[in-house]
Amino acid sequence: MxxxxxxxxxxxxxxxxxxxxxxxxxxxxxxxxxxxxxxxxxxxxxxxxxxxxxxxxxxxxxxxxxxxxxxxxxxxxxxxxxxxxxxxxxxxxxxxxxxxxxxxxxxxxxxxxxxxxxxxxxxxxxxxxxxxxxxxxxxxxxxxxxxxxxxxxxxxxxxxxxxxSGAGQLAKMCNQIAIAGLVQGLSESLHFAEKAGLSIPEVVEVISQGAAGSWQMQNRHQTMAENHFDFGFAVDWMRKDLGICLATADETGASLPVTALVDQFYKEVQAMGGGRWDTSSLIARLRR
The missing domain is CATH 3.40.50.720 (NAD(P)-binding Rossmann-like Domain)
Incomplete structure (x- = not known):
């Protein structure tokens, strides 16, 4: 010890x-x-x-x-x-x-x-x-x-x-880049299901068993459906992390168009008063 x-x-x-x-x-x-x-x-x-x-x-x-x-x-x-x-x-x-x-x-x-x-x-x-x-x-x-x-x-x-030194932080940037695009895709999928008159639990039960399945879908679909976001990793912190990702991309020459777009979507969530909401709150801006 x-x-x-x-x-x-x-x-x-x-x-x-x-x-x-x-x-x-x-x-x-x-x-x-x-x-x-x-x-x-x-x-x-x-x-x-x-x-x-x-x-x-x-x-x-x-x-x-x-x-x-x-x-x-x-x-x-x-x-x-x-x-x-x-x-x-x-x-x-x-x-x-x-x-x-x-x-x-x-x-x-x-x-x-x-x-x-x-x-x-x-x-x-x-x-x-x-x-x-x-x-x-x-x-x-x-x-x-x-x-x-x-x-x-x-x-x-x-x-x-x-x-x-620094490689751990670069790997974490990869993690946040992947999450940003994934949560936006999940938000749009669940929003589409709502507008189409489908049951979110039933849709998730089916599609989570195939190629669309993810940790975010398994652990966040219910709270997203209920518009419940007062928990988890805050939007404010995610924007901090994505800012680091985008600045590093400028330095390395990487292209992150989806990450840059989702960062702006999170900015809209902040403007809605959701700075302390969980990152799954991206769906809230689609419901306005």
């Missing part, structure tokens, strides 16, 4: 840190709003730290799951940042979905300080975090990854090294 710090206790980080404690790791948590950290400690066995640096002191692994590039920089750098508290040889594991550019920048700084660094964004949403069944795509050195893999296993159903 390892000494682990977990930074960021949102809808993903809270249960992920809980799985680490349940697996027997010695866990110290930190969160920007201390109340969440105290709530976590009341439910799980572990210690609360006042700063990211304090949480990282003495930890073999420091896991982070925060909001965006700027949040990650603040958590890592500065006098109160995690890097300042980590001992040489400790490994920083970043579960935040951020740009590959900030990942490479922070990885280089970690190496200069004698630290390991693994970018390890996750897929599976809140449900996957709570059940410990996340897909984790990683970037970094083989040695750093090999050390971190057994700790990440506490909340992963699959964990894979995709390449050097």
């Amino acid at each position: 390892a000494r682990v710090a977990f930074l960021g206790l949102g809808v993903m980080g809270f249960p992920m840190a809980g799985h680490l404690a349940a697996a027997g790791h010695e866990v110290t948590v930190w969160n920007r709003s201390p109340a969440k950290a105290e709530a976590w400690a009341a439910r799980h066995k572990g210690r609360v730290a006042a700063t990211a640096r304090e949480a990282a002191e003495g930890a073999e692994f420091v896991m982070a799951c925060v909001g965006n590039d700027d949040d990650l920089r603040q958590v890592c750098l500065g006098e109160a940042g995690a890097f300042a508290g980590m001992g040489k040889g400790a490994v920083f594991v970043d579960h935040t979905t951020v740009s590959a550019a900030v990942t490479r920048q922070l990885s280089a700084l970690a190496v200069e300080a004698g630290l390991g660094f693994v970018d390890a964004p996750v897929s599976g949403g809140q449900a996957g975090a709570e059940s410990g069944q996340l897909s984790v795509m990683c970037g970094g050195t083989q040695d750093d990854y090999a050390r971190a893999e057994s700790v990440i296993a506490a909340y992963a159903k699959i964990c894979k090294l995709m390449g050097p």
